[in-house]
Amino acid sequence: MSVKHLEHIGIAVKDLDVAIPLWEKLLGVKCYNIEEVAEQKVKTAFLRIGEVKIELLQSTSDDGPIAKFIEKKGEGVQHVAFASTNIEEELVRCDAEGIRLIDSKPRNGAEGLSIAFLHPKSTLGVLTELCEKKTK
Ligand code: ZN
Numbered sequence: 001m002s003v004k005h006l007e008h009i010g011i012a013v014k015d016l017d018v019a020i021p022l023w024e025k026l027l028g029v030k031c032y033n034i035e036e037v038a039e040q041k042v043k044t045a046f047l048r049i050g051e052v053k054i055e056l057l058q059s060t061s062d063d064g065p066i067a068k069f070i071e072k073k074g075e076g077v078q079h080v081a082f083a084s085t086n087i088e089e090e091l092v093r094c095d096a097e098g099i100r101l102i103d104s105k106p107r108n109g110a111e112g113l114s115i116a117f118l119h120p121k122s123t124l125g126v127l128t129e130l131c132e133k134k135t136k
Contacts, residue, residue, distance in 0.1 A: 002090050007083040007113075007131050008046075008053035012069050012076060016045050016058045023047055023054055031056075035110045042066050044110045055081070055110070079117070081129035087114055090130050094118060106132065 013019035020031045024047065033046045041064030045056040057078060059067035069078050084090045087106045095101055100119035109115035113131040120127045 002084045002086040003082045003130070004085060005083050006052050007081045007129075008055045009077060010055045010057055010079040010081060010127075010129070012066050012073075012078040013056050013058050014070060014075055016043060016056055019056045019058070020045050023056065027054070033111065036060065037108070037110050039108070040065065046111065053111075079127035079129050081115070081131050084130045084132050087116055087130050087132040091116055099123065106130075 011019070016034070020034075024030055027047055027049055029047050029049065031045050031047050034043065035046075036043045038060075041059060041061040043058045043060055045058075047054045047056075057066045059065075059070070061067065066078065091101060091104060091106070095104070100122040101116070102119050103116035106114035106116045109129075109131060112134050114134050115129055115131045118128040118130070
């Protein structure tokens with residue numbers, strides 16, 4: 001089992017210019033990184049509390065996954081992400097346990113992480129992300 005701890009909570013927002021100051025006020029810490037992940041059509045902003053981060057996600061395109069999520073469900077918690085020390089092994093394990101994968105192979109996420117999503121249809125509606133610090 002290579003899952004170690006909650007890494008971050010992903011929150012879909014319409015406008016980072018509104019969401020960042022709100023979360024800074026709420027948590028009393030400053031956003032320390034803003035990063036665009038072009039392949040996911042998303043701009044991300046991060047705040048950190050201890051080991052756990054808040055990832056604010058704003059879509060950069062009307063047809064991106066975050067835009068579609070907000071259209072269906074409105075703004076709010078979009079996914080939870082767990083830190084893994086071996087994401088590939090974890091994907092094989094989840095697959096063997098009958099959990100449907102969105103990504104069978106890790107891809108590049110923000111913050112220098114390799115990431116992969118599990119399908120919410122097989123996780124009782126919770127979009128779950130596994131992430132691993134890229135060292136290779
Ligand atoms: Zn995430």
